[in-house]
Each structure stands twice: as C-alpha cells, then as structure tokens.
Amino acid sequence: MQVSIETTSGLERRLTVGVPAARVDSEVDSRLQKASKNVRLPGFRPGKVPMKVMRQRFGAGIRQEVLGEVMSRSFQEAVVQEKLRPAGQPSIEPRSLDAGRDLEYVATFEVFPDVEIATMSGFTVTKPVAEVTDADIDNIIDVFRKQQGSWEEVERAAETGDKVNIDYSGTRDGAEFEGGSAEGAELELGSGGMIPGFEEGIVGMQPGEEKTLELSFPEDYHNEELRGAAVSFAIKLNSIKALVPAALDEELFRQYGVEEGGEEQFRKEVAENMRRELNNAVVNKVKQQVMDAVVAAHTSLEVPKALVAQEVDALRQQMFQQFGGAAPQDLDLKSLLPDDMFRDNAERRVKLGLILSEMINRHELKADPAKVRTAIEELAATYQDSEEVINWYYGNPDQLATVESRVLEDAVVDKLLEDAEVREQPCSYQEAISQAQAAAEAE
Template identity: 30%
Template sequence: MMQISIDQAEGLERTVNIELAAEDIQSKVDEKITELGKEVRLKGFRQGRVPKKILVQRFGQHARQEVLGELMQNSIEKAITDNELELAAAPEVTKTDDADDGGFVFSAKVELMPQVPEINFSDIEVEKEHADITEEDVEGMITNLQKQKQDWKDSKGKIANGDLVTLDYKASNKDLTYPKKDTEHMGILMGESRIPDDLKKALTGMKSGEENSLEVSFDDAFNVDELAGQKVKFEFTIKEVKKAKLPKVDEEFVKSFGIESGDVEKLKKDIKNNLSRELKQTVDNRFKQKALEALRSQCADMPLPESMVRRESEYMAHQEQQRAKQMGHDDAPLQEASKYEAAAKERILNSLIIQKIAKKQDIKTDFTKVREQINEIAQTFEQPQEVIQMYYQNQELMSSVEQNVIEAQVMDWIESEVKIKKNKLSFDDIMKPKVNE
C-alpha cells in the first residue's frame, strides 16, 4: 500500500515523501506485460503466443520503468489533492531509490502558493484624480494636429519658441575639442529639443548669421555622445532659422483626418471623445497603481514563491530585450533576471491580491464589458470590423481582454470599499505629470 508523508522545509517549500508498495508495482507490471503479449511479435512465436517468461526477460525492466513513471505521477497528484496543496510550480523529483522488497521510494520538492492575508479595505485611503475636458484642451489638441501638417518658412527675424534653428558649432575644454576639424551641425527645435538652459537663453533673440560663444554644461543624457556630461566652451554660428506656418483649420484640413464631411465641429467632438477616453484610462491606471501599492503594504510580510519570482524576472528580462530589438537594437543583450526581481515581486503580489478578491467576492468576467472593450479597441483602427473579427478568432487576444476586464471589475470593487480622496486637476496635469512623480 502506498505511504505518503510531507515534511515542511523553509518558507513555502515542502518535501513530499512517497513509498510505493512492491505488490502494487508488480501488479501494474504484470498488467503491462499481459497487454504487451497480445501485440508483440518475436521470431519463432505467433502473435499473442510468446511465453510470459520470455516477455519478462525482454521487456520486464522497460515495463517497470513505465509503471514507476505512471505511479509516481499519480501518487504525487494524490498527495497534492488529499492534502489540499496549491502549488506555485510543478513538483521536482529530488530523490529516488529501489526498496529491498521490490518497492520504490522517492521524494519531490513542491512550492506552495502563499495565502494572502485578510485586508481591512475600509481603513485604506487612496487618492483618485479627476479633470474636466475644457475648450482649451480641445484647441490645444487641434494645434498639435496643425503642427503635424505645418510648413517651415525661412526667417530673418529673432529666434523664439517653436522655431527650427540650425547652427554650426565647435566645443572645447582642456580635454576635448569637438569636432577635431571644422565645425559640426546641430538642429534645435526651440522649446522642444533637450538643450542646456544657458544655450537656450543665448539663442533666444538671435538672428540667422549671428555668432556667439559661452560656457555650456551638457547633461549625461545629451544626444551627442562626445558632449554628454561635458562642460565646454561652445562657439556657434546661426546658419538657418525657420518659423512654422500652421495650416488653417478649415474643411480641407478636417478632411485630411478622415472626416469626409469636413465639419470642424465634428472634429472637435471626436477630439473631445478621444481625450475623455484617454483621460479615463490614465486616471484608472493611476488609481490602480496607488490602490495596489496600498494593498501591497498590507501584505509586506507575505512570502512569495521563489519559482514564481524567478520565472517572472526572466520573462521581464526577455520582454525588455524584445522591446530593444523592436526599436532597432538588434544586438541588445539579455539583462540579468535579478535586475527585474523587485518589479517581478510587485507584479506577482498584485496578481495574487486581485485573484483573492475576485475569488472571495465571486467576481466573474462580465462578457458584455469584454465586447465593449474589443469594440473600443477596434475603433482606433481604420478597419474596426476586421480588428473585431481578429480578436474573436484569437484565443490569446481574447484571454488578454478577459483578464483586463476582470481586473477592472476587481478595481471597481476596491474603489467601492476603500476611502477615496478626490483630487481635481487639469487635463494636462494628469496626462503630463511632472518628471519627479
């Protein structure tokens, strides 16, 4: 008769010890030999007439190995089920041994899922931002659309914000002269390009053809490698100044964005709807981050399965490498998984918290919301019906949407339970947060 015992190791690890009885093993081996005898063909014997003794000699060891594999799998599953163990990863067999009486003993290491502690949601306060979409926000977006189609005209006037400036320069200090010979070109979009403040101030008000020289400190992230992190004497000549000429917001302009009627008010309405959708998504995401951060603090002492942390860290490292390759860095190295361990732990803990809430509150996927989300995604493409069809035919895409929906439903429940601290901001304050946030 099979015997099972479980030893508690460190943290979430357990060792399952199983002893398989000799008679159980032999019974299964005999069954396998009998089945084999019905099919096997050996020279000198008719099919199904090979003596059992010969079958055992030829196939007995192989049959025993197959039986042991099946019994080990079944016995581990029984141990897990009978002891109500919820595993974080597949069991790992760590020890095997044949018993003197023909039995078999083995041990398997398992790692359990942690138990998320009870959380008192009513004691938690989470900030949630909100904003109104104003006419200024809509007009600002229209200006951005105009800039996408703007023309550049040569200018003899003074340089101001928004101008496109081309200059020739030479930079030097006691350790550096760049370039070694002649001068180098630099293009600057005033107010947009990342340049030192001293250089921006010097350029403002200058005209094409004028020269200047000043001390400039470039930060480490400056896009000219030779100048990054350097303090230099910067000598330059303004070679060209161009000012932007924005197109008129008229019927032709509106039609260029796919609105066949050319109706400016229709464009404004579409812009406002898009801004509202983007605002809601950003507000929801930021609330989710803050809420989950507060909930994680309630689970600070909860151990996480090392196997899950390792897998998630490795997955994140591969994701980062793939992103780099998609951006053209074909030789991007695979970073050490340990670099992503802290972020991996946050992801895992977030997932465990969401899963526990969904299970405890019996929150099921709302498939009406799944359809709504797919339709919303599709509307951002030129052929929405094709996108909708693609989603419904791809189980991986559908699973991703369903996961997003169940998470959103859980976040709605969390919002209804915690204390909400409302914070009204402008659209720009929410959509373009300060760098130090």
C-alpha cells in the same frame, strides 16, 4: 504509492514519493510488447522479435522514458492526495531508479499561500474631477497640426522649437576633444539633446552668425573624462527652419480618420476621444490608489519565488519588446536587463494577483457580460472599423479572457470603494492625464 511531506521553509515543501517497481516494470513491458510488433531487426521476421532481444536493444531507453512519465504522473497524484497547490514546477531528485526496485524520488517545490484578506475599510482615495473644455480641444488640435506640419527655412533669429543647422567645435584647455566637433549638424532647440546651455546659447543667433559658448559638462555625464569639465564651443549657425503647422482642412481631417463632416465633425470626434481618455485616466488613477491600499494592507503575505521569477521574465521580455522587438536566441537578456530591475514590481504584481483572486472568490464576483461588451467597444472605438475589432475580440478566447480579467479587477475595485473615503480633487484635463501617466510609469 507511498508519500511523505515536510515543510522546509515558508512556502517550500518536500515530497518523498515511492512508486512500486511493478508499476514501472509493467509499463516498460507493455511498451516493449507494443514496439515489438513494428520493430525490424536482421534475422527476425517482422513482429517476431523475442522480448529478451527487445529488452537488450531497447529496454534501457524505454525505461528512462517510462521513469520520466511515471514521476510526472505520480507527482500530480501525490499533490492531489496531500491537497497541495504547487506554485511552479518542482525540482525532482531521483533516489532509486534501478530496475527491479521501487522507484523513489524527492520533489521540492513551493505552494500557493493561504491568503487572509485584511480589513480594508476606511482607506482614502483621491478622485480627479475634470472636464474637456474648448481650450483643451484647441490645444490637442494644435498638437495634431504640428505633427502633420512641415519645416521651412526662415530668415530671423533662432527661437526655441526651431530646427537649426550648425557647425561647432569644442575645446578643453585649448585642445579639441573627441566627439566635440561636427559640421552641418541638425539640432532642434529645446530638445535637450546637448549639454545644458548649448541650445539656449543658440537662441537669438542669426543665420551666418558665429558665437563661442563657455560651458561645463554635467557631473553625471556618461563620459567620465568629461564629467564636470569646463569647455568652449565655437558655433556657426548655418540656417534656421521653423515648424509650420498643417492647415485645418479636409486633408488634415482625413489623416485622423474623419472623411465627412468637416471641422465640426473633426472637433466632435477629437472631443469624444479626449473624454474617453479622461475617463480612463480617472479610473486608472483611482484603481492605482486602491491597489496601493491592498498591497499596504497585506505586507506580511509571502509570495512564491517561482511565480516572482516568472513575472520577472515576463516584465523583462515586455521591456525588450517595447524597444527592439523579439529577443535573438543568442542574446543574454538577463545580463542586459538583470532581475533586480524588475523584482519589486514582479513581487507586487504576484501579490496583487493572489489577493485579488481570493477577493473575487470570496465575494463570488463574475465578469458582467454587459461590462465586458462595453470595455471591448471602448477598445474598438479608436479603430475605423470598430465592428470588425469587436468581432475579433469575441472570436479570440485569449484576448476575450484578458478583457474579462480587467472587468473582474474593476469589480473588485468597485467593491473596495464601497468602504473607502473618496475625496474629489478638481483639476484640469491635462493635470488628470499627467497624473495617470505618472502613475502608469511608476507601476
């Protein structure tokens, strides 16, 4: 087998591969011989079809099949011979496929870059320092009570947070406009579901009261015809419902998985979950800063376009699944969610993956089984039957590998933090959680 290689640009390589005709022809003959034992053709006894007839009837099809397999195998042999690491599938361009002549083709592909680890010492990381207070626990329990609460009609002035039933009619220059009127519409005040000033204008109104609001549509409103338009809304408030939080009782406790121990046990479990969430928020905030520093230190690293394209597709599918589940086969996701939406994030992820992999190899880091167990136990702690969840992880190689990968990433972070300046930043529980959420959304 003859192989020549050239660098076309950056990470792209072009292999020209020549395979002796005898290798292809012998494989074709072998398959025809094997097939002839089972082929049934009129005028011939089973297993007695002459090779000449086999070649006439099946030779072309079998040759195409063999050519594909030979090109695939010889490509793998060629990259091993040339000590190359392809990133993604090659583009194959046949040059000679004729019978009796050597097979020749050109394979174009990208290779993984050689990752040179930059010096990372001296970068600064801010670490949130917070604790879960009784007031924080009370606030979360209030949220739970509201989630399980009920809406009850009240006779008083409307307040932010109330759910109101209204009739409204919108006019522009004295004429009604499309979509500007409704009867018996339900609206939660403070939800931001209407244009600025609409919900605020209802606050303070009494059931049965009527009122006209003079408002303007935002300049960035989705309907171009109404952008910045001055309008009037005649509103009648039909009824008001207020949210009555659920009682702090056994029924509420059961809703959140606490069957015994009453309020004391409920508060204890809420506190444990909050401390776990706080710890994860702090760890993720620190990790995010370390990852940012890693990317900033390796700006010159070129990443394979093929890997970026794969990551773009993965991010696109992930976003679609968050909103609508699996994509129908006839739906053009690329038009709905174009590549540009994900490319920067995809490039960052690919770059981080290459750098972290090199760091793991260089420092000979391993996923500590004890830390893997701890990570799985933390994941399982939020489920009622945590032991079943733990067993599920250990019985599912793919899921276990995901946890091990995360533990390895954490090991890299710990290694890098040895040379970093860590500054503690006192903050509240809610501030720590909000910072972590903002970092996750930006990722």
